[in-house]
Every structure is written in structure tokens, then in C-alpha cells.
Amino acid sequence: MICMSHCLVYIPRRAFCVNHHVRLGTRTKLHFYTHIPKQISDDNTLCVITLSPAQLTTLQHHAEACYPNEACALIIGRSDANKKITDEVVIVENAWQNDMGHSQRDRYLIAPSDIARVDRAASQHNLDLIGVFHSHPDHPSQPSATDLAQAWPEMSYLIAAVYAGRVTTLQSWVLQDEVFVEETLRSHEP
Numbered sequence: 001m002i003c004m005s006h007c008l009v010y011i012p013r014r015a016f017c018v019n020h021h022v023r024l025g026t027r028t029k030l031h032f033y034t035h036i037p038k039q040i041s042d043d044n045t046l047c048v049i050t051l052s053p054a055q056l057t058t059l060q061h062h063a064e065a066c067y068p069n070e071a072c073a074l075i076i077g078r079s080d081a082n083k084k085i086t087d088e089v090v091i092v093e094n095a096w097q098n099d100m101g102h103s104q105r106d107r108y109l110i111a112p113s114d115i116a117r118v119d120r121a122a123s124q125h126n127l128d129l130i131g132v133f134h135s136h137p138d139h140p141s142q143p144s145a146t147d148l149a150q151a152w153p154e155m156s157y158l159i160a161a162v163y164a165g166r167v168t169t170l171q172s173w174v175l176q177d178e179v180f181v182e183e184t185l186r187s188h189e190p
């Protein structure tokens with residue numbers, strides 16, 4: 001978890017079982033950490049995704065600009081085993097249309113045409129689509145059951161919690177054995 005206001009990094013090593021997760025209706029207390037605990041995945045490989053401070057700022061500003069709706073973006077870069085390096089974050093439109101009682105306040109949809117366009121452009125630069133970003137307005141930066149149902153293997157899912165129009169935390173998640181586990185989110189200077 002990155003605290004956007006202080007750029008601190010927190011990496012718990014704990015499987016997140018979505019089946020036991022309910023979205024909280026009230027604001028939860030957020031914890032910030034000043035150290036980087038070691039996180040080892042099941043195969044003893046560090047799960048890491050790295051973004052530059054500018055890329056993090058882009059995601060933060062986009063999430064705040066879209067509040068109270070969910071924002072989304074695609075993450076382009078390179079992956080090697082369980083390590084991912086971000087080359088670019090591509091802002092995309094939340095294409096969710098009001099449906100079944102849900103609006104863009106609690107749902108996002110990235111148009112398949114946007115995914116295809118960004119993926120094609122990435123391939124032309126020998127890069128891959130390595131992750132998806134979206135925001136949770138007034139909810140924690142943890143995946144919902146809907147996020148789990150839509151998740152693709154090997155992709156990173158970056159989620160920003162936005163409370164009262166301000167991003168408070170950013171976390172990244174990956175699927176392991178059909179549950180989300182948190183991966184280390186690092187920021188580096190370009």
C-alpha cells in the first residue's frame with residue numbers, strides 16, 4: 001500500500017480471501033507504515049510492480065478527477081517472472097453504463113476496443129499490458145468480489161481508495177490460486 005500523501009510503502013503478506021470480504025459502508029481506519037516488510041510469494045519469488053513517481057501522480061490525479069465515479073487506466077510495461085516494470089500508464093474512459101442498480105460510482109468497464117488499441121500499441125514497442133488500475137470511491141483499496149470475478153491471471157490490479165475526493169491509499173493485487181494476494185508496489189525515480 002502506498003500512502004499517496006507521504007509516499008510510504010506497506011506490503012503485508014497475506015492472502016486476501018474475497019469470499020469473506022464485504023465492501024464496507026463506512027470509512028475504515030487507514031494504517032500507514034514507514035518500513036518495507038519483506039514479501040515472498042509461494043514460490044519464494046518477490047512479487048513486485050514498479051511505477052515512477054510521475055506515473056503514480058498521474059493515477060492519483062485521474063482518480064481524484066473522476067471522483068465520485070470510478071476511474072480506470074491500463075498499465076503498460078515489462079514483466080519478468082513475478083517482477084513488473086511500468087513504462088506507461090494509459091488513462092482510459094470508464095465505459096460503464098447504468099445497469100442493474102449500479103453506476104460508475106461502484107462499477108467500471110474498460111471498452112474492449114480500448115484494451116485492444118492499447119495492447120496493440122504496447123506490442124509495437126515490445127511491451128505488454130501488465131496491469132489494470134481503477135479507483136474505489138469511498139471504499140478501501142482492496143478488491144471486491146466483482147474485481148475477483150473479472151480478474152485475469154498474471155495481471156496486476158492496482159486499486160486506489162478515494163475518500164472525499166482525495167486518494168488515500170494505493171495497493172496492487174495479483175491472482176494466486178484464484179484469490180487475490182497483495183504484491184509489493186514500488187516507486188522509483190525515472
Ligand SMILES: [Zn+2]
Nearest residue numbers: 136143144147
Ligand atoms: Zn474494484
